[in-house]
Amino acid sequence: MYNIKTYNAIAQKGLDVFNDNYKINGSGDPDAILLRSYNLHEEFIPPTVKAIARAGAGVNNIPVERLTEEGVVVFNTPGANANAVKELVIMSLIASSRNLFQALHWAKSLAGNGEKVPGLVESGKKQFVGTEIAEKKLGVIGTGSIGVLVANDAAALGMEVMAYDPYISVNAAWQLSRRVERAMTMEEIFRECDYITIHVPLTDETKGILNKDSFALMKENVHILNFSRGELVNEDDLEVALKEKRIKTYITDFPTDRILQMEGAIALPHLGASTVEAEENCAVMAAKEIREFLETGNIRNSVNFPNTIMPYIGKKRLTVIHKNIPNMVGQMTGLLANHQINIANMTNRSKGAWAYTMIDVDNGIPEDVVRTIEENILNIAGVKRVRIID
Numbered sequence: 003m004y005n006i007k008t009y010n011a012i013a014q015k016g017l018d019v020f021n022d023n024y025k026i027n028g029s030g031d032p033d034a035i036l037l038r039s040y041n042l043h044e045e046f047i048p049p050t051v052k053a054i055a056r057a058g059a060g061v062n063n064i065p066v067e068r069l070t071e072e073g074v075v076v077f078n079t080p081g082a083n084a085n086a087v088k089e090l091v092i093m094s095l096i097a098s099s100r101n102l103f104q105a106l107h108w109a110k111s112l113a114g115n116g117e118k119v120p121g122l123v124e125s126g127k128k129q130f131v132g133t134e135i136a137e138k139k140l141g142v143i144g145t146g147s148i149g150v151l152v153a154n155d156a157a158a159l160g161m162e163v164m165a166y167d168p169y170i171s172v173n174a175a176w177q178l179s180r181r182v183e184r185a186m187t188m189e190e191i192f193r194e195c196d197y198i199t200i201h202v203p204l205t206d207e208t209k210g211i212l213n214k215d216s217f218a219l220m221k222e223n224v225h226i227l228n229f230s231r232g233e234l235v236n237e238d239d240l241e242v243a244l245k246e247k248r249i250k251t252y253i254t255d256f257p258t259d260r261i262l263q264m265e266g267a268i269a270l271p272h273l274g275a276s277t278v279e280a281e282e283n284c285a286v287m288a289a290k291e292i293r294e295f296l297e298t299g300n301i302r303n304s305v306n307f308p309n310t311i312m313p314y315i316g317k318k319r320l321t322v323i324h325k326n327i328p329n330m331v332g333q334m335t336g337l338l339a340n341h342q343i344n345i346a347n348m349t350n351r352s353k354g355a356w357a358y359t360m361i362d363v364d365n366g367i368p369e370d371v372v373r374t375i376e377e378n379i380l381n382i383a384g385v386k387r388v389r390i391i392d
């Protein structure tokens with residue numbers, strides 16, 4: 003029986019992925035954690051936890067580096083909420099061009115004026131004259147799951163689109179419309195675009211990527227959309243740029259008290275992935291990742307360990323998380339050979355400083371021998387975790 007601890011509201015469809023062999027939030031220490039944006043940085047994570055799945059894209063709420071050192075596999079759900087975010091970004095692009103957020107607020111303020119309302123509407127509407135997005139230039143920073151969809155749809159709506167992503171995946175490159183122009187530097191986007199939308203993860207490299215230097219390069223009256231993470235934008239510099247009216251609108255899904263008080267800032271309450279479809283997609287994918295890892299050792303969509311898939315054929319499986327250093331596999335197979343154990347199947351993959359090995363051995367090995375081998379492998383310098391799956 004496995005115990006799964008959840009944080010945040012996880013869609014029932016995802017929880018339904020777990021069968022009778024699982025308890026959700028049962029008593030005792032968990033085997034895995036399933037969460038969304040809950041901040042795990044300050045949380046105690048018991049050593050029983052083998053996997054953590056983020057039902058969503060961003061993993062900046064999870065202490066990934068520390069967990070990697072502890073041999074805990076962290077998953078996310080690539081692309082599962084991308085369409086939801088894209089729809090909100092496209093909506094916001096149009097809404098900001100048409101001053102829709104302010105206009106709605108103003109229209110509502112007319113309540114109580116009785117029969118005068120239609121007249122007030124007609125005389126007041128000129129303050130909200132907007133611009134059309136067709137033929138304007140959109141810059142997309144980061145063309146992963148969300149950025150590609152935004153770029154393609156904006157191009158289909160008649161915008162000129164320029165995209166920048168020095169680490170673009172082959173998959174994303176295949177998906178990108180031929181109408182999307184490639185920017186070789188972010189500066190090109192800053193200088194040329196009327197609208198800029200950012201779709202990169204929050205990392206040490208991307209923190210504060212939009213700052214006074216980038217604002218200084220931008221066209222006057224640029225609209226900036228940030229549906230990725232608040233910390234990508236330097237708040238001090240943003241405040242100045244909005245005050246100086248260099249930036250026309252800053253639309254964000256990540257309000258802070260300060261941003262809420264800035265004129266020209268439009269804040270949504272982190273709604274990007276809050277659709278029934280996205281919540282279900284993410285929860286189902288995350289739950290399947292946990293199940294597959296706990297039951298077969300296979301790793302799919304991990305952010306800290308190599309994706310490693312070996313068909314599970316019901317044999318005894320040894321899974322080993324270890325440092326990516328020479329002679330690890332040799333030492334493990336040597337131990338098995340010493341016990342006259344035949345290897346039926348084996349795989350070894352690495353990602354940066356870490357590696358993962360799965361070895362299928364024939365069934366029927368006495369339990370005490372299995373335990374000895376487990377202990378011996380764990381004693382190999384560089385090995386962090388060993389699991390035997392029956």
Ligand SMILES: NC(=O)c1ccc[n+]([C@@H]2O[C@H](COP(=O)([O-])OP(=O)(O)OC[C@H]3O[C@@H](n4cnc5c(N)ncnc54)[C@H](O)[C@@H]3O)[C@@H](O)[C@H]2O)c1
Nearest residue numbers: 059060144145146147148167169201202203229230274275
């Ligand atoms: N508002 C929301 O509810 C919501 C929902 C989903 C994701 N997000 C945020 O959006 C981010 C992107 O999501 P995604 O699903 O598209 O992720 P993704 O991993 O598919 O795409 C991220 C892209 O950013 C690129 N990138 C990384 N560093 C870069 C840099 N310095 N310059 C340019 N490009 C860079 C990567 O190459 C990748 O293509 C997530 O990390 C998360 O923080 C927010």
Ligand SMILES: O=C(O)[C@H](O)COP(=O)(O)O
Nearest residue numbers: 038039058059060275276
């Ligand atoms: O990174 C993500 O996937 C989003 O920010 C969604 O966060 P949420 O699951 O808390 O809505």
